[in-house]
Amino acid sequence: MTEKTANSNSPIWVSREYSKCCGCRKCEIACSLSHENKIWPEASRVRVFMLVPGTEFPHLCTQCEDYPCVAICPFKALDINKETSAVTIDSSKCTGCGKCVEACPGKVPHIHPTTKKILICDLCDGDPQCAKVCKEGGWNCLRVVDRGDREFKLFSRPPEETAKALATKLYGEKAEEFL
Amino acid sequence: MLGYNGKLLEVDLSNSSFKDVTVPDEWLKDYIGGRALAAKILSERLLSKWETVDPLGPENLLFFMPGPFTGYFPGGRTCVTGKSPQSNGMVGSTVGGEFGVELRCAGYDGIIVSGKAKKPVYLFIKDSDIELRDAGAIWGKDSKQTEALLNKECRQLLAERYPRVGVWRQPAKLYIGPAGERKVRTAVVVAKWTHAAGYGGYGSVMGSKNLKAVAVKGTGPLPEVADIKKVKEMIDEACEGAYGNVLWRRWGTGGGGYNFGAETSSEPVRNWQEEWHDQKSYGVDQFESKVWVKSAWSDFGCPTNCLKISCIRSGKYKGSITDNPDYELQAFLGPNLGLFTPEENVYLSSLLEDLGLCGIQGGSTLGFAGELYQRGILTKADLDGIELKWGDFEAFAALLRKIASREGIGNILAEGTYRAALEIGKLKGQNLLPYTVTGKGISIGAHGIRSGRDFSREIGYACSVQGGDHTSQTDLPIDGWGSEIWTIFNDSAIICIFTSFNLSPTFRYDFYAAITGEPLKRKDWLNGGGLKTLQIQRAMLLLGGPDLKWNPSVDDDNPERFYEPLPTGPCKGQAADRASVKRKVMQYYEQAGWDQNGIPTQDTLAKLKLNYVNESLSRLRS
Numbered sequence: 125m126t127e128k129t130a131n132s133n134s135p136i137w138v139s140r141e142y143s144k145c146c147g148c149r150k151c152e153i154a155c156s157l158s159h160e161n162k163i164w165p166e167a168s169r170v171r172v173f174m175l176v177p178g179t180e181f182p183h184l185c186t187q188c189e190d191y192p193c194v195a196i197c198p199f200k201a202l203d204i205n206k207e208t209s210a211v212t213i214d215s216s217k218c219t220g221c222g223k224c225v226e227a228c229p230g231k232v233p234h235i236h237p238t239t240k241k242i243l244i245c246d247l248c249d250g251d252p253q254c255a256k257v258c259k260e261g262g263w264n265c266l267r268v269v270d271r272g273d274r275e276f277k278l279f280s281r282p283p284e285e286t287a288k289a290l291a292t293k294l295y296g297e298k299a300e301e302f303l
Numbered sequence: 304m305l306g307y308n309g310k311l312l313e314v315d316l317s318n319s320s321f322k323d324v325t326v327p328d329e330w331l332k333d334y335i336g337g338r339a340l341a342a343k344i345l346s347e348r349l350l351s352k353w354e355t356v357d358p359l360g361p362e363n364l365l366f367f368m369p370g371p372f373t374g375y376f377p378g379g380r381t382c383v384t385g386k387s388p389q390s391n392g393m394v395g396s397t398v399g400g401e402f403g404v405e406l407r408c409a410g411y412d413g414i415i416v417s418g419k420a421k422k423p424v425y426l427f428i429k430d431s432d433i434e435l436r437d438a439g440a441i442w443g444k445d446s447k448q449t450e451a452l453l454n455k456e457c458r459q460l461l462a463e464r465y466p467r468v469g470v471w472r473q474p475a476k477l478y479i480g481p482a483g484e485r486k487v488r489t490a491v492v493v494a495k496w497t498h499a500a501g502y503g504g505y506g507s508v509m510g511s512k513n514l515k516a517v518a519v520k521g522t523g524p525l526p527e528v529a530d531i532k533k534v535k536e537m538i539d540e541a542c543e544g545a546y547g548n549v550l551w552r553r554w555g556t557g558g559g560g561y562n563f564g565a566e567t568s569s570e571p572v573r574n575w576q577e578e579w580h581d582q583k584s585y586g587v588d589q590f591e592s593k594v595w596v597k598s599a600w601s602d603f604g605c606p607t608n609c610l611k612i613s614c615i616r617s618g619k620y621k622g623s624i625t626d627n628p629d630y631e632l633q634a635f636l637g638p639n640l641g642l643f644t645p646e647e648n649v650y651l652s653s654l655l656e657d658l659g660l661c662g663i664q665g666g667s668t669l670g671f672a673g674e675l676y677q678r679g680i681l682t683k684a685d686l687d688g689i690e691l692k693w694g695d696f697e698a699f700a701a702l703l704r705k706i707a708s709r710e711g712i713g714n715i716l717a718e719g720t721y722r723a724a725l726e727i728g729k730l731k732g733q734n735l736l737p738y739t740v741t742g743k744g745i746s747i748g749a750h751g752i753r754s755g756r757d758f759s760r761e762i763g764y765a766c767s768v769q770g771g772d773h774t775s776q777t778d779l780p781i782d783g784w785g786s787e788i789w790t791i792f793n794d795s796a797i798i799c800i801f802t803s804f805n806l807s808p809t810f811r812y813d814f815y816a817a818i819t820g821e822p823l824k825r826k827d828w829l830n831g832g833g834l835k836t837l838q839i840q841r842a843m844l845l846l847g848g849p850d851l852k853w854n855p856s857v858d859d860d861n862p863e864r865f866y867e868p869l870p871t872g873p874c875k876g877q878a879a880d881r882a883s884v885k886r887k888v889m890q891y892y893e894q895a896g897w898d899q900n901g902i903p904t905q906d907t908l909a910k911l912k913l914n915y916v917n918e919s920l921s922r923l924r925s
Binding site: 144146147148149150153156157160161162163164165166167171173174175176177178220221222225231233234235237238260261262263282283294295296298301302303 | 374375401404408447448450451454467468469470472473495496497521522523524525527531535538542546596597599600601602603604605606608612614616622624
């Protein structure tokens with residue numbers, strides 16, 4: 125995997141290395157500023173979960189190879205951007221029914237607080253703002269890489285599962301008490 | 304006004320009622336938010352009967368106040384305040400975390416809590432849906448358990464009530480541990496296990512109101528600002544500045560445990576009998592290598608990540624988890640107790656945080672008790688069998704548990720160092736105040752003044768309206784950068800000091816203007832809201848009561864210990880100079896517009912249009 129460069133046109137992936145997340149939520153700030161021109165954590169397409177203090181991690185679409193969310197949408201509101209690999213949303217068709225949330229192995233999508241349409245990472249048309257701020261701060265929990273042909277569906281897990289794994293890694297058996 | 308939601312939530316626990324409160328725009332313009340705005344509201348409501356208000360009674364008001372910068376300025380902070388059970392004045396105590404951000408996203412500029420619930424409750428806020436919920440199941444739980452139980456219950460509640468949203472995240476929470484429930488005066492308001500609004504003792508105020516926690520989920524955006532483009536640029540500017548501080552980001556204050564001993568000689572060692580040590584076992588490299596399991600931990604938007612996480616996974620300290628510990632806890636639960644090993648420091652910090660006690664106040668009381676034991680004033684029998692020898696972490700841990708549960712001698716020590724000295728002094732027939740290092744009932748932070756090498760100043764604690772609070776020291780001249788008036792700005796807007804080191808001199812005002820659309824100049828704050836807040840807090844501190852009142856001619860001074868020469872280290876023999884301190888205190892009175900007795904003059908208050916403050920102070924003048 126190589127760092128994404130400005131000139132490459134192949135699909136990208138926002139690589140995530142959860143242990144490096146400091147919990148600052150700059151990714152959410154950047155995402156909501158970019159999409160809403162506001163700081164609006166619950167309207168951010170990337171959401172940092174803090175189910176156990178110290179085990180914060182970003183939760184965002186991983187672009188599963190089989191795109192179960194796209195497949196299940198009863199209104200054909202979801203599609204795939206071939207260039208970036210991102211899921212696209214036709215908000216005129218989305219009813220906020222939540223079927224895509226159910227289909228998502230990681231329960232990643234969520235409903236926008238006011239438009240009531242589904243929110244899924246759009247990879248910022250190939251220039252993800254979340255990864256940019258994470259890099260600026262030197263954390264590099266999120267970084268943009270060429271997608272290649274790997275199975276990234278692995279990274280779509282329910283937040284409780286990720287939190288448990290991280291808490292156990294960090295705190296050992298004591299983690300049992302926190303979940 | 305831009306940058307605000309335009310309303311506060313008021314909760315009356317006595318009759319479980321809620322209402323929205325609107326603050327006049329001119330108050331917002333003068334007092335901004337956080338500490339200053341709380342001081343204004345608190346004084347308007349309670350100053351006329353201040354001396355009779357029991358800080359631990361239902362008549363006290365408890366504030367949770369973010370400011371217009373909260374969520375925008377990197378590292379969101381919230382000010383917790385009310386009448387302080389430590390100083391009997393008002394202490395603006397800020398805490399990091401996500402609480403203020405969630406609250407602002409829920410549509411509120413702050414919360415005012417009055418009254419007392421009949422049984423333990425917690426306040427649950429989801430945007431404008433407000434509820435008091437039974438806290439029976441979490442009452443008695445420690446900080447880590449409370450965090451877990453609240454997350455579970457609140458997320459379940461959100462999922463049931465708002466099922467179509469997707470997976471809910473955790474709400475932000477402020478809560479108390481067992482010490483707060485038992486109204487221990489040194490109890491804190493906790494966030495995220497290890498963060499605390501420490502100074503002031505507001506954990507005991509929550510406990511006195513039967514309020515275990517406040518949990519909030521806000522789904523809106525932060526309040527609209529005047530110039531989002533400018534705000535965005537300035538956030539980047541603040542972050543750029545912070546990124547340049549490489550070692551500060553790497554170690555935070557975790558280097559202090561060694562440096563403030565070895566280099567600046569200003570660290571409490573064995574209850575401030577010394578302020579120097581050169582214990583290399585306590586170096587930041589040792590903490591980093593031995594106990595830090597996470598090297599960067601941040602609050603909302605924070606570029607600095609001064610927090611680290613320590614966890615001990617094996618051996619006799621197993622299961623201890625804390626942040627860093629930061630310098631204050633390193634000092635107060637380390638050298639202050641004759642301890643110089645990271646693992647023992649982590650063990651005690653973790654225990655103290657689980658109990659919901661303040662690192663500074665709690666550690667100070669342990670050190671005070673340690674010195675009394677050393678001098679034979681407190682005996683093994685007094686301590687229910689504990690041999691409180693310097694360096695014995697298990698002995699200090701046992702005493703800490705007694706304090707949190709108000710058991711035996713713990714019941715007296717739970718009143719904090721100053722009050723405990725009066726009480727034990729009475730029992731022993733001795734003046735024990737010379738062994739207390741406090742200012743106006745508040746134990747002084749781990750930055751002594753004797754060496755002159757630290758940032759603390761000769762009259763920094765003596766003249767502060769927040770007593771021993773090392774983050775709210777003051778200095779001459781009153782319009783200079785060391786003045787408390789600037790801390791009041793930081794605690795009101797709110798700015799995290801640890802991300803502010805590289806800000807340009809005009810950043811604060813420009814950022815304020817970009818958020819609110821209102822121009823602000825240095826002198827506006829200095830001669831306006833900043834100075835007004837200083838006078839209001841001074842009035843509260845002097846009126847005091849009901850249990851203690853401060854006498855400026857005695858109490859606007861350093862603790863006795865700071866006049867004893869340092870016995871060891873590179874600054875051996877140095878001490879504060881009584882005559883110089885007295886002179887500076889009198890100069891400070893003059894510059895602050897206070898009379899010879901330290902009371903704000905009628906003229907000063909009239910100029911600031913604080914006539915109601917003057918009326919209350921007339922009770923002191925007559």
